[in-house]
Amino acid sequence: MKKTLTKSSQRFLSICKRMPLFLLFILTLLLNTKSASAQSPYCNSPHTSTLACNNYEWYVGEIDISQGGTSIFNKANDQCNANVSTTHYHLMSTTASFDLQAGANYTLFVGSSGSGYTGHRGVWIDLNGDNDFTDAGDFFVNIPYTGNGSVNITIPCNVVAGNTRMRVRSRYWNYGAYVKSNACSSEFYGETEDYTMSLSKASGLSSDFFVADTSYLGTPVNFVNSNQSGYIAHDWTIDGTSHTTTNVTRVFSAAGTYSAKLVSENCLGKDSTTKSFDCSSYCSSSC
Ligand SMILES: [Ca+2]
Numbered sequence: 001m002k003k004t005l006t007k008s009s010q011r012f013l014s015i016c017k018r019m020p021l022f023l024l025f026i027l028t029l030l031l032n033t034k035s036a037s038a039q040s041p042y043c044n045s046p047h048t049s050t051l052a053c054n055n056y057e058w059y060v061g062e063i064d065i066s067q068g069g070t071s072i073f074n075k076a077n078d079q080c081n082a083n084v085s086t087t088h089y090h091l092m093s094t095t096a097s098f099d100l101q102a103g104a105n106y107t108l109f110v111g112s113s114g115s116g117y118t119g120h121r122g123v124w125i126d127l128n129g130d131n132d133f134t135d136a137g138d139f140f141v142n143i144p145y146t147g148n149g150s151v152n153i154t155i156p157c158n159v160v161a162g163n164t165r166m167r168v169r170s171r172y173w174n175y176g177a178y179v180k181s182n183a184c185s186s187e188f189y190g191e192t193e194d195y196t197m198s199l200s201k202a203s204g205l206s207s208d209f210f211v212a213d214t215s216y217l218g219t220p221v222n223f224v225n226s227n228q229s230g231y232i233a234h235d236w237t238i239d240g241t242s243h244t245t246t247n248v249t250r251v252f253s254a255a256g257t258y259s260a261k262l263v264s265e266n267c268l269g270k271d272s273t274t275k276s277f278d279c280s281s282y283c284s285s286s287c
């Protein structure tokens with residue numbers, strides 16, 4: 001005898017038939033939610049204005065990191081490359097785009113278009129690589145923007161080597177300077193850019209430099225450091241005069257044998273090297 005399904009049974013069977021589609025919908029929703037949090041596992045850093053972040057120039061523009069006048073990382077002014085749908089957040093690189101060394105000094109520049117609107121730039125680096133910017137050692141600096149500006153930064157010795165994250169945020173002047181706890185705060189105007197970068201630590205300590213065995217009076221003598229980067233400080237003593245630059249150029253006015261000492265310091269300590277060289281009267285090719 002043929003059974004007739006009740007209305008409630010028919011409704012139940014209908015729901016069961018649609019269940020795979022329903023589960024697919026939930027799964028799609030979850031995946032979309034995950035991709036919207038692209039900075040995971042780092043915290044969100046939203047800017048809630050519905051305006052494009054370049055409306056008043058409060059975007060993150062050019063970034064340059066240099067050491068001793070040589071740029072080691074540069075991103076041209078890209079204005080607002082995040083947008084409203086991503087709450088003005090943009091992960092700039094998923095692979096390490098530059099390396100900073102423990103104990104080294106750098107010049108950090110974060111620019112904008114130079115419009116009349118002033119603002120602040122906050123920069124954080126997760127120095128211990130544990131996916132947050134809140135530890136006592138994590139790096140933070142605020143760069144007030146009243147024109148283009150730069151700051152000098154030092155990477156401390158107690159970093160964790162390996163890939164990590166740098167975060168750069170901008171916001172309108174009236175909202176005040178960024179403070180360290182603002183790495184994940186909800187802002188109104190502005191933009192956030194994240195960079196995958198790496199940190200490294202010195203594996204050795206060795207002071208050394210090159211100077212020609214013989215130089216000539218009145219002619220520049222170059223003392224070229226064997227360690228052009230990665231050191232905290234260099235302390236030269238050349239003929240009794242101190243210098244603290246990486247390399248030194250001197251001109252001597254008296255013939256004789258001179259001494260040059262270089263003490264170099266990195267996170268492992270200090271090491272010194274002393275060399276002597278002769279300075280002679282100029283000798284033409286005819287002698
Ligand atoms: Ca930008």
Ligand SMILES: [Ca+2]
Nearest residue numbers: 126130132135
């Ligand atoms: Ca951290």
Ligand SMILES: [Ca+2]
Nearest residue numbers: 130132134135
């Ligand atoms: Ca932590």
